[in-house]
Amino acid sequence: MRLARKDRFSELEPLLGKVLHPARYLDHEWGATEEQDGPFHACLIYPDTYEVGQPNLGIAILYNELNRAEGISCERAYLPWVDMSALMRERGVPLLSLESSSPVASFDLVGITLAHELVATNVIETLDLAGIAVRSSDRDEDDAIVVAGGASAWNVEPLAPIFDAVSLGDGEEAIVDIARCVRSCRERGLARAEILRELSRVENVYVPSLYDIVHDETSTRWGYAVPKEGTGVPPVVYKRCIPSLAETDPIPQRMVPYMGIVQDRLAIEVLRGCARGCRFCQAGMTYRPVRERPASQVIDAVCEGLSVTGYDECSLSSLSTTDHSQCEHILRELKMRANQNGVRISIPSQRLDSFGVDMASAVSGGRKGGLTFAPEAGTQRLRDVINKNVTEEDLYRAARNAFENGWKRMKLYYMMGLPTETDEDILAITETARKVLAIGREVCGYRRGKSGVSVSISVAVFVPKCYTPFQWQGQLGRDEVRRRQQLLLQSAQDRDIRISYHDSDSSVLDAALSKMGRAGFEVVMEAWKRGCRFDAWTDQFSYETWLEAGRSVGIDLEEVAAETFDLDARLPWDHTSPGVSKGYLKREWRRAVQGVTTPDCTMTSCVGCGVCPTLGVDNVIAGDRHAR
Amino acid sequence: MPGRPPIGKPDLERLRVRFIKNDRLAYLGHLEVINTISRSVRRAKMPFSVGNGFAQRMRIQFSQALPVGAASTCEYYDLYLTERVDEGEAFELLRASTPKAMAPTEAHFVKSKLPALEAWLTRSDWDIRLFGRDFDASALGLALEDLKGIGKIDFMRGDKPRSIGLDSTLVSWALEDCEKEGEWDCVHMTLKTRSSNLGALRPAVLLEAAFKTPVLAGAMLDSTRVLRQGQWNEAEDGSLIDPFDPGQLL
Numbered sequence: 001m002r003l004a005r006k007d008r009f010s011e012l013e014p015l016l017g018k019v020l021h022p023a024r025y026l027d028h029e030w031g032a033t034e035e036q037d038g039p040f041h042a043c044l045i046y047p048d049t050y051e052v053g054q055p056n057l058g059i060a061i062l063y064n065e066l067n068r069a070e071g072i073s074c075e076r077a078y079l080p081w082v083d084m085s086a087l088m089r090e091r092g093v094p095l096l097s098l099e100s101s102s103p104v105a106s107f108d109l110v111g112i113t114l115a116h117e118l119v120a121t122n123v124i125e126t127l128d129l130a131g132i133a134v135r136s137s138d139r140d141e142d143d144a145i146v147v148a149g150g151a152s153a154w155n156v157e158p159l160a161p162i163f164d165a166v167s168l169g170d171g172e173e174a175i176v177d178i179a180r181c182v183r184s185c186r187e188r189g190l191a192r193a194e195i196l197r198e199l200s201r202v203e204n205v206y207v208p209s210l211y212d213i214v215h216d217e218t219s220t221r222w223g224y225a226v227p228k229e230g231t232g233v234p235p236v237v238y239k240r241c242i243p244s245l246a247e248t249d250p251i252p253q254r255m256v257p258y259m260g261i262v263q264d265r266l267a268i269e270v271l272r273g274c275a276r277g278c279r280f281c282q283a284g285m286t287y288r289p290v291r292e293r294p295a296s297q298v299i300d301a302v303c304e305g306l307s308v309t310g311y312d313e314c315s316l317s318s319l320s321t322t323d324h325s326q327c328e329h330i331l332r333e334l335k336m337r338a339n340q341n342g343v344r345i346s347i348p349s350q351r352l353d354s355f356g357v358d359m360a361s362a363v364s365g366g367r368k369g370g371l372t373f374a375p376e377a378g379t380q381r382l383r384d385v386i387n388k389n390v391t392e393e394d395l396y397r398a399a400r401n402a403f404e405n406g407w408k409r410m411k412l413y414y415m416m417g418l419p420t421e422t423d424e425d426i427l428a429i430t431e432t433a434r435k436v437l438a439i440g441r442e443v444c445g446y447r448r449g450k451s452g453v454s455v456s457i458s459v460a461v462f463v464p465k466c467y468t469p470f471q472w473q474g475q476l477g478r479d480e481v482r483r484r485q486q487l488l489l490q491s492a493q494d495r496d497i498r499i500s501y502h503d504s505d506s507s508v509l510d511a512a513l514s515k516m517g518r519a520g521f522e523v524v525m526e527a528w529k530r531g532c533r534f535d536a537w538t539d540q541f542s543y544e545t546w547l548e549a550g551r552s553v554g555i556d557l558e559e560v561a562a563e564t565f566d567l568d569a570r571l572p573w574d575h576t577s578p579g580v581s582k583g584y585l586k587r588e589w590r591r592a593v594q595g596v597t598t599p600d601c602t603m604t605s606c607v608g609c610g611v612c613p614t615l616g617v618d619n620v621i622a623g624d625r626h627a628r
Numbered sequence: 629m630p631g632r633p634p635i636g637k638p639d640l641e642r643l644r645v646r647f648i649k650n651d652r653l654a655y656l657g658h659l660e661v662i663n664t665i666s667r668s669v670r671r672a673k674m675p676f677s678v679g680n681g682f683a684q685r686m687r688i689q690f691s692q693a694l695p696v697g698a699a700s701t702c703e704y705y706d707l708y709l710t711e712r713v714d715e716g717e718a719f720e721l722l723r724a725s726t727p728k729a730m731a732p733t734e735a736h737f738v739k740s741k742l743p744a745l746e747a748w749l750t751r752s753d754w755d756i757r758l759f760g761r762d763f764d765a766s767a768l769g770l771a772l773e774d775l776k777g778i779g780k781i782d783f784m785r786g787d788k789p790r791s792i793g794l795d796s797t798l799v800s801w802a803l804e805d806c807e808k809e810g811e812w813d814c815v816h817m818t819l820k821t822r823s824s825n826l827g828a829l830r831p832a833v834l835l836e837a838a839f840k841t842p843v844l845a846g847a848m849l850d851s852t853r854v855l856r857q858g859q860w861n862e863a864e865d866g867s868l869i870d871p872f873d874p875g876q877l878l
Contacts, residue, residue, distance in 0.1 A: 017697045022655035258660045310667030342684035
């Protein structure tokens with residue numbers, strides 16, 4: 001039922017003194033859009049706490065685009081922490097938007113970001129707290145239209161019954177098209193079913209209720225989606241892809257939060273997409289092609305952004321910032337123009353070569369914290385399998401360069417459970433760390449018997465994701481993951497090598513949610529009913545509850561996570577595509593098994609992933625890229 | 629209270645700013661206040677000085693932390709500048725770049741060798757409204773007298789046990805019943821506290837302890853509205869010195 005639009009902050013205020021971090025619920029941040037006149041009202045929701053959701057660049061971009069559009073206002077909402085949601089339920093206060101403190105259930109359009117798979121129960125919790133029916137099919141005629149989008153929308157099937165529509169790909173234009181479509185439909189007095197039909201005609205919008213799930217000999221146990229008869233919807237919905245980043249607002253984040261948030265800094269998106277072709281990386285496949293923002297725009301945006309927000313740090317964000325063809329020029333200019341008064345420029349990941357170290361050195365000035373590299377696998381054989389186009393020599397050269405430039409702490413990211421992995425690959429991780437440590441000690445020398453050099457190894461559990469060459473693979477079993485973790489721990493005997501690894505339980509859930517089809521929704525719903533929420537928070541996650549929820553609806557989550565799909569099977573997500581062709585993914589899988597690498601198309605020639613011809617786009621490189 | 633020494637170097641200009649903290653922003657914690665003000669100073673493009681430490685932080689010092697949920701008309705910070713700017717212009721720039729609910733209300737240059745604000749401001753006046761059930765001003769007064777007689781309050785901050793002596797920190801109070809607000813009984817309290825090297829008395833700690841005394845058994849405190857309305861340095865002779873006292877100004 002649609003609630004009345006009115007300011008209900010007075011009902012929330014008495015609760016602020018009783019909860020942790022009341023700043024989560026305050027709004028009125030510097031740069032927030034105060035005018036919310038509508039008359040069409042949209043609310044964008046990140047289904048986690050404020051401090052996790054507020055830095056999300058995607059929401060910031062869509063928020064600005066909607067507020068810029070004539071006659072449309074956009075607000076934000078986040079999922080209250082468990083203490084606040086319990087009090088809100090107790091006192092009958094529904095989920096409110098931040099800007100106007102209106103009930104989320106009073107909005108015309110509600111957009112939910114799916115940043116990763118583990119937000120599944122939070123999506124249900126969000127809608128339930130808002131007082132909006134969880135299933136699309138249960139909503140009343142005048143209820144808000146609930147749409148989703150984001151990085152993990154590529155296999156949206158386990159949550160498909162929730163959403164009226166799903167926006168695929170770049171959202172900055174699509175969200176305005178969706179809002180205008182809903183507004184126009186409401187003005188024409190169309191019924192809800194007709195509105196959904198109209199939404200399916202908006203480019204790159206998937207309307208789950210207009211597709212049936214079919215099981216046959218060509219499918220996996222989850223079936224595949226086909227258009228319902230007579231709906232005229234496309235068999236495959238492709239992603240929206242903006243052709244050039246230069247045409248977009250370079251400073252979407254002008255809002256300055258009061259509380260400390262997880263990425264408490266200005267973020268400027270310097271490029272979108274990555275063509276390095278790492279075979280485990282979903283973002284690398286789904287954000288193609290590569291579109292660079294011109295250097296002059298990046299530099300001006302950093303200077304202006306810092307000036308209007310007052311931040312003392314700016315992150316040049318992207319999947320692979322040091323691959324920007326003008327990276328060196330950008331960092332040199334920023335060092336002169338912005339790198340003063342304690343302002344820091346940061347780049348989120350370093351390339352594993354000397355150029356990466358040079359760039360890190362350019363932004364660090366005299367301050368040297370830790371330097372992070374991601375070799376991902378311990379042996380050259382396995383790095384070739386995953387197409388991580390770096391060699392052992394690259395790593396050692398980069399490490400030597402870093403130690404010579406004053407760094408003493410190095411962090412190395414790896415994955416465990418990659419296809420074809422053996423114990424030899426695991427043991428090679430610590431062997432590599434030992435060699436890096438030795439280089440560090442050699443370069444830095446000893447003072448009073450100590451070098452001060454340390455190497456930290458962080459090991460994640462590999463999760464096979466859709467639209468990657470590893471999408472057909474099952475995840476390594478939980479017990480075997482634990483055995484390999486122990487093997488790794490026991491192999492490190494130097495106290496200056498520190499090892500940390502991810503929780504294998506939440507990785508099992510991640511893998512299961514990444515693999516399931518629409519029938520998986522029943523598990524998610526059951527888990528939520530049993531109290532699961534904030535599953536990405538270690539202290540809230542209950543593996544046992546999830547397993548029980550699965551069992552109660554006849555699904556063994558560990559079995560699902562470990563399941564391997566036939567290479568020729570029709571997959572549960574085949575109908576929502578980022579444009580990368582199945583033929584390319586199969587080819588890449590075969591090359592992986594043979595240990596054959598594939599180059600980066602922005603540095604050599606086309607590798608035939610299919611994105612450019614399918615979507616009618618191309619890589620946009622501002623300068624010249626070449627393999628350094 | 630053994631406070632930190634001032635962080636400014638003698639050649640830096642020390643701008644003292646009084647600001648408010650009210651409405652929703654009363655719920656900001658001290659770290660959040662520091663971050664918000666620091667960003668406001670950057671937006672105002674003030675010629676602030678930066679420390680030489682690893683993090684290269686802005687040279688700025690604040691008065692004592694205000695409890696989360698408490699509003700104030702009189703918070704202070706000292707901002708160290710690398711050059712002298714026009715006082716009025718600096719005030720206007722800061723006002724234009726600070727959220728309204730934390731707006732500066734006065735700014736003056738002060739002498740560079742003064743002690744740090746956090747330790748120097750030892751006296752606070754509070755205006756408090758208490759909402760709850762089954763209590764009134766006289767019962768609360770008796771409870772406070774009981775506490776005063778005991779001389780200290782043992783309490784928990786997070787999971788750590790703490791203790792605060794009342795002889796030095798609790799200066800005085802006054803109470804009156806006021807009109808019911810909605811379903812809640814209401815008492816108006818004015819409270820004067822002193823901080824010392826033994827600690828500072830927070831109104832919430834005092835009130836929580838008061839409602840645990842036998843006098844208020846059965847009473848229920850639902851919420852409070854707390855406003856700090858004055859901060860001073862208490863001189864040895866007991867006189868109160870305002871942060872903008874002519875003796876402080878350049």
